Amino acid sequence: MMARVLRRLIVAVLAFAGTAAGAHNFHMGIADISYNERTGNTEIVHTYTSHDVSTLLTNLYGRNFDLGQADSEQPLRRYVEKQFRLAGPDDKRLPLQWVGIKADADSVVIFQEIAGTKLKPGTRIHNALLIDFLPSQKNTVNLQTDGTVQTLVFDQDSIDQTTR
DSSP states (O other), rough: OHHHHHHHHHHHHHHHHHOOOOOOOOOOEEEEEEETTTTTEEEEEEEEEEEHHHHHHHHHSOOOTTTTTTGHHHHHHHHHHHHHHEEESSSSSSOOOEEEEEEESEEEEEEEEEOOOOOTOEEEEEEEEETTOOOTEEEEEEEEESSOOOEEEBTTTTTTEOOO
């Protein structure tokens, strides 16, 4: 329950920050990774500032992207799948499935899942989303598998971390 309240608070802060400043000096993202008992899937929800994601895609592909349009999803998917991955304790890459995105003027929410899998301690997370593009980018990952939440912060000095 506390994790959900914290998650909503952080998302609200991100949304407000995006609204308050057209160009901003801080760059952050958040991902929630949780096991869904009902479906048996691990669900990943990333939230990033629309401005940062749009600027990244423009820089990568040399044209403007409207994140609300269908033609922006494939380039974003390619980038996310390159920069974010999970590997089990055996170092074998876990099969992340793309579910989709939801974008508005303030934020981009990216949905992924791993079907029929609960993450184990020793899972390796590689999260370099936007870090390659924005040197000051900080990505927070909240991982919840068995009730407790583990929080990891990714930046230029730490794009690979192992869960406990």
